[in-house]
Amino acid sequence: MKKLIYGGLFFLALGLFSCDAGDEPSIGGTATQKLSGEWFLQLLDEDNKVVVSYNLFTTSNTAANVATEMWFIDHDVFGAQSKLTVDPNALTFTSTNSPNLDYAEPVVPAGKPVVKLGTSKKVLSATPxxxxxxxxxxxxxxxxxxxxxxxxxxxxxxxGAYVANTYQASEYKIATVAGKADTTVVWKMTGTAVEPDGPYILRGYRRTGFREDEH
Incomplete structure (x- = not known):
């Protein structure tokens, strides 16, 4: 009888935990613990139209572990990790042109396909x-x-403020490959600017750990 009771309790416990996707990683015990955690947020335009569905974001204390600043980490939408100024009592936060630790410079255009000299291309940075x-x-x-x-x-x-570099096809580079002439374009940067993208709305909820709430 005891074996049956213990067995029943074991499977009941297993059933209770089966719907849980796992506890949210503990980020508590810090100066910003009321605001820290993992969040599922969706991106909307100014007309409240969904642009990007729910994605995972993280807020956490900085190395200084003070109550007036924290990190805002966007894993997939913009691709940014930036620092926020926090009011821990009002549970509010803000930032102005906060540097993105995950910033990636614009990539120089490839040498192919071959284009007419003088052709211009604008290339945006991959992340703000x-x-x-x-x-x-x-x-x-x-x-x-x-x-x-x-x-x-x-x-x-x-x-997000993106860097926009302008390149111009300035010359051709000709090499011999397998006995044949191979032509590529040499691009020269002719200008750079910063282009804002936004403002957008981000809204959503703190991750609960339950499978039904995962995205």
């Missing part, structure tokens, strides 16, 4: 050079996730 965030706030226990779990919500406006 800086990030500006306004109206950032966390609202405690204000969101009902798909699992019916009550959790925190996050809302903010975000603008």
């Amino acid at each position: 050079q800086t990030v500006t965030i306004t109206d950032g706030k966390v609202l405690k226990d204000s969101f009902i996730a798909p699992s019916k779990t009550r959790t925190d919500s996050m809302y903010l406006h975000i603008t």
Whole structure:
């Protein structure tokens, strides 16, 4: 009888934990713990039309571990890790042209296909050079996730500033490959500018760990 009881309890516990995708990584115990965590946020334009569905974002304390600043990490949408100024009492945050630690320079155009000399191309950086965030706030226990779990919500406006380099086909480079002439284009940078993309709205909820709430 005891074996049957213990066996039943074991499978009951297994069933209870089967719907849980795992605990959210612990980022607590820091100066910004009320605002820190993992979030599923969706990107919307100014008309509240969804541009990108839910993606994972992370907020965490900086190495200084002070209550007035934290990292905002966008894993997939803009591809940015930037520092925020935080009001820990109001649960608000903001940034102005905060440098992106994951910034990637524009790539010089390839030498092929061969184009006419004087041809111009504009190339944007793969990720923003800086990030500006306004109206950032966390609202405690204000969101009902798909699992019916009550959790925190996050809302903010975000603008990424991208570097735009202009290149011009300035000359041809001719080499002999397998006995044949091979022509490639040499591109010369003729200008650079910064182009903002945004503001967009990011909004969503704190990750709960339940499978129903994953994206």
